[in-house]
Amino acid sequence: MKLTRRKFIKNSLRSVFGIIGLTGASYYYARYVEPRMIAIRNFTLESVKIPTSLHDVKVLQFSDTHVGYHYDLKQFKKLINEINNQKPDLILFTGDLVDAPHLYDFPDELPILLSQLSSPLGKFWIYGNHDHGGNGTEKIKEVMKAGGFKLLQNSHTRIGDNKGSFILAGLDDVMLGRPNIDEALHLVDPDIFTLLMVHEPDVADEIQHYPVDIQLSGHSHGGQVQLPIYGYMITPPYAEKYVEGSYQLGDRLQLFVSRGVGTTRMPYRFLCRPEISVYTLKSK
């Protein structure tokens, strides 16, 4: 009953918001200013399981660019420069490259820009719901591959060398793909530091029962618009519980949810800046 009422109020507010929009200065700010104010969010991942050879390794995550929906290649180019300026060792993309693959013309410059991203330990990605949506599955895969990104779709890889390494795993999209956690973690040694990419954050409730130390997600857009007292404006399915920032689940799993870069459904961000996350590994 409580949930139904809350959902009703939320939907009503959303409709009102959609119809009348934001007014005056707030509208201008939410439409043209804040969506371009990219923030760099820094986190430290400390564990006895992180080998000393990987101490200070910088893992960068970006997510939910939604290119095409009020996000053009000029902005994407700026993002690429911003990411390279961070000098990451490893770059991870957690889904939703373009907003609507069936409506986008996929200019040649898109994979070219992706290929300009540079990180010595590689570039990896997972599918988001917007990548599978609109028949995008093969096209997005082709673009990401041309951009030098390796897909982790219910699979994992080892990052590092024989001096020390960790496991990087990726799950297929939960809403429109065929996610299989057992397959993604097949034969993974639970004593090895394991990082899993999953587009939808709320799946962490299930992931916490697997040998995963870190889950990196996006999808929520941090709600995109956050209103004082009311809170998050939009929380899509599978991002209703964990919306942004970090969460501890049980005694092992730490979940990090990125607010992402672009927007969807409404081209606004308010009190919810776009962001890139940088995780620095620390060997204890």
Ligand SMILES: [Fe+2]
């Ligand atoms: Fe998204």
